[in-house]
Amino acid sequence: MSENAPGPGDPRRTSDPAALRPGGVLGGTGESIVVQKPETGRRVAPPVEEDKPEVFASNVRRTSSSQAGYDEAPASVGRLGVVLGTVLAVLLVGSGITLWLANRPDDSKPAADAAPTAAADSPAPSASAEPTVPPIKDNAAVLPTVSGATGKKADIAVPKQQSDGSFVVKTLNEGTGAVVKKNDWVTVDYTAKDWTTGKTIPSSYDKGGQPQLFQAGAGELIAALDSSVAGRKVGSRVLVVAPPAAAFRDQGNSQLGIGAKDTLIFVVDIVRSLDPGATVTGTPAAAPSDMPQVKDNGKKAAEITVPKGVAAPKTLKSAVLIKGTGPKVTSGQKVVVQYTGLLYSNGKKFDSSLDHGSAFSFTTGGGQVIQGWDKGLVGQTVGSRVELVIPPSLGYGDQAQTGIPAKSTLVFVVDILDAG
Incomplete structure (x- = not known):
């Protein structure tokens, strides 16, 4: 996925969203694992694609090669991002449907920023008022009827009457897990329908569908989804009725056959949540004697000691320090990790989430991170702590980064927190 230009309407967008990435901005201000591709060492912005509605919701434009994307880190998170663009994506399998971010017009930006591909002599279009998201209610005069067990695809009966325009978020079945907090990483399953047309929208429970992994309340999704989980317990089933202003606004979504005035229905099952500062649990094993030794430091960056007198390896080396019990990470999955990175040459730390x-999120196998990460993390299990020693050929090669000399061998300790 490639993403470089800020999309209109992102409330957190005060600078280039691609600058949010581990270690700082590439091309002179520090970086750790993000791929450097410009020939001169500077970031080169690809042409910005014209605005168009996309599947399930986004504030960010994407290139046509992207299957799904997220600008995930809230503004308080370190500098994430990639030269290729925003480092957040979710694999679309089978039905090709996930919850995508929807482009929103930003009246606060000049017309040239909102439409950079327009001819210079073209008159600027007149700005239209962006629909205001209605206040959330927990009920309405008429609501859909939902049946079926939590954790399985819901059966949604659409009323004959049209919605009264209320934005409803209502817990149908309360779970027994932890309460989801804002910015927690949350995994949900979902079922969806278009109230206005009665059309079924493909869900994560469909064959080939995938649960959705995102940060709760971070302002990245359409309001219908962004507002549906924070403050509710893991294991809960939540009904969401979203008028256009809380869904695709006045754009609709042609890919899903959703009109500009359509009200949507979501039934969201909260599967699990993860604190953004979480680390994996378990008793760490010692690394092999010819690899850097790692001392667990709880919620702080691990202490990593490079062995004296051992030459840097020429090939990728990895060691599992804590073996997770979750599923294996596959290429194309979105993963959430904690990491600490340092130089093999002198043991100096250059970055840590x-x-x-x-935590930091990226999509595996998509060239969004250095090759050593893609090769070293795919196939590992969720819940694992993995040490990677990455030669220059799988790192930054002869491209120096701030704090990382050219041809550096890199050491990373990575906690794989989740994948989806």
Whole structure:
């Protein structure tokens, strides 16, 4: 996925969203695992694609090669991002449907920013008022009827009457798990229908469908989804009735056959949540004697000691320090990790997500991170702590980064927190 230009309407967008990434901005201000591709070492912005509605919701434009994408880190998280663009994506399998971010017009930006591909002599279009998201209610005069067990695809009966325009978020079955907090990483399953047309929208329970992994309340999704989980317990089933202003606004979504005035129905099952500062649990094993030794430091960056007198390896080396019990990470999955990185040459730390206070997310196998990460993490199990020693050929090669000299061998300790 490639993403470089900020999309209109992102409330958190005060600078280039691609600058949010581990270690700082590439091309002179520090970086750790993000791929450097410009020939001169500078970031080169690809042409921005014209605005168009996309599947399930986004504030960010994407290129046509992207299957799904997220600008995930809230503004308080360290500098994430990629030269290729925003480092957040979710694999679309089978039905090709997930919850995508919807482009929203931003009246606060000049017309040239909102439509950079327009001819210079073209008159600027007149700005239209962006629909205001209605206040959330927990009930309405008429609501859909939902049946079926939590954790399985819901049966949604659409009323004959049309919605009264209320934005409803209502817990149908309360779970027994932890309460989801804002910015927690949350995995949900969902069923959806278009109230206005009665059309069924493909869900995560369909064959080939995938649960959705995102940060709760981070302002990344359409309001219908962004507002549906924070403050509710894991294991809950939640009904969401979203008028256009809480869904695709006045754009609709042609890919899903959703009109500009359509009200949507979601039934969201909250599967699990993860604190953004979480680390994996378990008793760490010692690394092999010829690899850097790792001392667990709880919620702080791990202490990593490079062995004296051992030459840097020429090929990728990895060691599982804590073996997770979750599923194996597959190529194309979105993963959430904590990491600490340092130079093999002198043991100097150059970055850690734990110093930023939030986990880092990227899509495996998509060239969004250095090859050593893609090769070293795919096939590992969720819940694992993995040490990687990455030669320059699988890192930054002869491209120096701030704090990382050219041709550096890199050491990372990575906690794989979740995948979806």
